[in-house]
Amino acid sequence: MSLKNTLTIWFGKLMVKTLHLLGKDAGNAPGLVLWELNKDCLKAFKVDCPIIAVTGTNGKTSVTNYLNHIFESTGKKIITNKQGNNLDTGITSLLLNNCDMKGRVKADYLVLEIDESHVPVIFSKMKLETLVLLNFFRDQLDRNGEVETLILKVKKFLETYEGNVVLNADDPNVSRLGLANLNNKNIYYFSVDRYAGATDKPYEVGEGKFCPKCGTELVYDYYQYSHVGKFKCPKCGFGDVKPYITAKNVKLDVPSVEFEGEEYKISHNSIYYVYNLAAVYTAANLYNFDKKVLHETFEKFEVNNGRLEKFSVDGSELLVNLAKNPVGANMTLRVMNEHKGEKELLFVLNDNLADGHDVSWIWDINFSIFNDVSRVVTSGTRAYDIAIRIKCSGYDPDKIVVKPDLDYAMIEFFKNKGFKYAIANYTAIQPTRAAIKRYNEKVKGGQG
Structure with missing residues (x-):
């Protein structure tokens, strides 16, 4: 050497x-x-x-x-x-x-x-x-x-x-x-x-x-x-x-x-x-x-790092998936639509350096195929951007709740029990997983 x-x-x-x-x-x-x-x-x-x-x-x-x-x-x-x-x-x-x-x-x-x-x-x-x-x-x-x-x-x-x-x-x-x-x-x-x-x-x-x-x-x-x-x-x-x-x-x-x-x-x-x-x-x-x-x-075997990861939270079943481009987001929406019956969606969107500051890709997500989505909660640094995108797809704006802070988003998201799906982009996925676990621990400890 x-x-x-x-x-x-x-x-x-x-x-x-x-x-x-x-x-x-x-x-x-x-x-x-x-x-x-x-x-x-x-x-x-x-x-x-x-x-x-x-x-x-x-x-x-x-x-x-x-x-x-x-x-x-x-x-x-x-x-x-x-x-x-x-x-x-x-x-x-x-x-x-x-x-x-x-x-x-x-x-x-x-x-x-x-x-x-x-x-x-x-x-x-x-x-x-x-x-x-x-x-x-x-x-x-x-x-x-x-x-x-x-x-x-x-x-x-x-x-x-x-x-x-x-x-x-x-x-x-x-x-x-x-x-x-x-x-x-x-x-x-x-x-x-x-x-x-x-x-x-x-x-x-x-x-x-x-x-x-x-x-x-x-x-x-x-x-x-x-x-x-x-x-x-x-x-x-x-x-x-x-x-x-x-x-x-x-x-x-x-x-x-x-x-x-x-x-x-x-x-x-x-x-x-x-x-x-x-x-x-x-x-x-x-x-x-x-x-x-x-x-x-x-x-x-389960990867359990935000890739089609399953959680049971306070009587609700949740599937979390990473999406850093339109295809990744559409993947989750298609999986969500294959589940019959009502469900709720959490979308967490950040624009940090590792994500890329250009979030225009969200306009290529096919939100028009929403089936039986009773409510959407948005969070992250670009929570309002994704909320506007979903609204522009024709989804009822009265069913969209914007909570940029993840912990507050969890409180809102788990207000109703049922089947839930969460999409988070690159720098949002691990904070989202952590917020889910924090909320779950609070509920189990009787503090939620």
């Missing part, structure tokens, strides 16, 4: 130790400092185990956590960024927290969630074995720019990459990346057969309307959600791929799904969740996992 790399590791480890002694979080700051001092700091680490990375606009935290659980279930030592520090600085901090003074990282596997824009940055300096690509949607425009910019960044990386690539065959924005390096024989597509809720026309605004090869408008047999579905270019044939794994017989009323002739019971009745599991199954299949582990994981 060079003197520069040695000093990089020593200084980084000192920062981590100091932060731990002070009771501070060492999940991002040490990496931030190291990148300022040494742009090649990732090369200072010695990682000999396989690295599996998961990226995409929606679902990467859930898929990463599922893969981590599957690997750990077999007794493997896994290093993963469960808390979602998925930028170059976060990955650097993760390695600092798990290496020795010589920069050696001891594990059987690294399973990492990676921000789409940072895939080329990180893996130009570390050897990647498997990359899982879930989807590409418009997301946080003032941070990430247009979708096409992100896709081209990942495409450039894949042009010289020869490791495993797991791709969503049903998203044209992702499927096109299988053409980035025709010499790579390790391309594995996953797909989901048409389910009962699929539509012949798009349900919402999508991104992948035109063929990336010839520019012709794509023809869809059906849409699962947004621009994800069964498509093909009528001119050049783009989209006609043979999936390595296909999720079949999707039954959201059970809920269950079939992989390779076996039925799997699953814990959530959402098509978006099925796509996540298809990605997990495909990646796990590359590592020859016992199907018993997959059965148990798909049926019982």
